[in-house]
Amino acid sequence: MNIRDQFPALQRTINGQPVVYLDGPAGTQVPQRVIDAVSNYYATSNANTHGRFASSRQTGELIREVRKKLAVFLNADNENCISFGQNMTTLNYSLSRAIGRVLRPGDEILITQLDHEANRGPWLALRENGVVVREVRMLSDGTLDYDDMAAKLNERTRLVAMGYASNLFGTVNDVFRVREMTYRTGAWLLLDAVHAAPHMNIDVGSVDCDFLLCSAYKFYGPHVGILYTRPGLLDSLPTDRLRTQEQHAPFSIETGTLNHAAIAGVGAAIDFIASLGNGPNLTAHLLTGMANILHHEKELFHKLVSGLMNTLQVKLYGPPHDVWPRCPTVSFTVEGSMASHVCQELGEQGIFAWDGHFYAIRAAEVLGQIPFGGFVRMGLAAYCTHEDVERTIEVMKKHYD
Ligand SMILES: Cc1ncc(COP(=O)(O)O)c(C=O)c1O
Numbered sequence: 001m002n003i004r005d006q007f008p009a010l011q012r013t014i015n016g017q018p019v020v021y022l023d024g025p026a027g028t029q030v031p032q033r034v035i036d037a038v039s040n041y042y043a044t045s046n047a048n049t050h051g052r053f054a055s056s057r058q059t060g061e062l063i064r065e066v067r068k069k070l071a072v073f074l075n076a077d078n079e080n081c082i083s084f085g086q087n088m089t090t091l092n093y094s095l096s097r098a099i100g101r102v103l104r105p106g107d108e109i110l111i112t113q114l115d116h117e118a119n120r121g122p123w124l125a126l127r128e129n130g131v132v133v134r135e136v137r138m139l140s141d142g143t144l145d146y147d148d149m150a151a152k153l154n155e156r157t158r159l160v161a162m163g164y165a166s167n168l169f170g171t172v173n174d175v176f177r178v179r180e181m182t183y184r185t186g187a188w189l190l191l192d193a194v195h196a197a198p199h200m201n202i203d204v205g206s207v208d209c210d211f212l213l214c215s216a217y218k219f220y221g222p223h224v225g226i227l228y229t230r231p232g233l234l235d236s237l238p239t240d241r242l243r244t245q246e247q248h249a250p251f252s253i254e255t256g257t258l259n260h261a262a263i264a265g266v267g268a269a270i271d272f273i274a275s276l277g278n279g280p281n282l283t284a285h286l287l288t289g290m291a292n293i294l295h296h297e298k299e300l301f302h303k304l305v306s307g308l309m310n311t312l313q314v315k316l317y318g319p320p321h322d323v324w325p326r327c328p329t330v331s332f333t334v335e336g337s338m339a340s341h342v343c344q345e346l347g348e349q350g351i352f353a354w355d356g357h358f359y360a361i362r363a364a365e366v367l368g369q370i371p372f373g374g375f376v377r378m379g380l381a382a383y384c385t386h387e388d389v390e391r392t393i394e395v396m397k398k399h400y401d
Helices: 032-044 054-074 088-102 121-129 146-152 175-185 260-275 282-309 339-348 361-366 386-400
Strands: 082-085 108-112 132-136 157-163 188-192 211-215 225-229 314-316 329-334 354-356 375-379
Touching: 032 054, 032 260, 054 082, 054 260, 054 282, 082 088, 088 121, 088 188, 088 211, 088 225, 108 121, 108 146, 121 132, 132 146, 146 175, 157 175, 175 188, 260 282, 282 314, 282 329, 282 386, 329 339, 339 354, 339 375, 339 386
Parallel strands: 108 132, 108 157, 157 188, 188 211
Antiparallel strands: 082 225, 211 225, 314 329, 329 375, 354 375
16 A cells, blocks of 8 residues: 555654654554645634634534545434544543433443443443443453353443444454344443544444444544434433533534634545545445555554564464454563563664553453553554564564564
């Protein structure tokens, strides 16, 4: 996939070597078209919405257009299912406060040990209202214990809040199976698709979830959080909102002025993914574009994982690395070295990788990794290359074989 010249950040060098960006799970680099969309917004149509003049009308139209693109991206019914926020965490907190107001003491919420804290903390906070929050177990291979979930799901469960994919292990959860389980009890299903959205087609229609969240900075866009809600559902929730703002979906959870310029960039990020595919319409372009991204990432992932497996001191975690669906994200520990030390070493050689728990802190606790500084995490993106992976393996072998 030859898209590298679209990404100005890939020109960066450290000690004369091009940077290898394996930090995508914490945020991808952005193509020039995203940078242009953000700066063009400021140059041409910067205004607040709802005014009776050109730049304000253009801003309103732009935001509507980006909602429409995201509705196609997620296969949502229409743009009124798409709300914006500062990031996923802030949107999820807003949603949890609204849901907290319609739950009664004794109602139950299921969260999981595998999830990012952004999909645990907001729900755990509802314990203050007498809501019972139960936690589904994670197995040692970084997959969910679905039997435990079935045992904990009952007629009092009002919400299952879980990840679509794990940002720690790349696990793709069986959300279709969970949806079947929740049908039996009538619980809402909320999916954190932040880690899944950069790597796979998300189809809220076929999963039939009630809520889904993602974050554009993980899929080549700016820092904007995105919330999908099932048609009609947001209107029934008492969100925090001013009496002066619009009281219905998608606006009723959007407090204050949105980041218009960044939203312009989100539209360009969708266009970027679409540009990697083909077909008669945006849906086809996005489906094939995303399939092409994953195809490329899979090839690199195979090479990366094989190299790491053959590095003596490395221990890989998570579900089997050659079984898909999964995300091209791998976490590992290095015998005798703190994760921070390994990432420092890599960073000095221009290889950018994260160490720690990546806010999937509960999973790291369950595996007993917190005292050792967590894991080293490497994640692939559309712009990564075979040379990137080869250089990474070379450095890893030099120091840790
Ligand atoms: C799986 C997952 N969920 C949620 C979040 C939080 O997203 P945001 O930074 O948009 O709040 C992240 C960020 O790393 C993530 O990886």
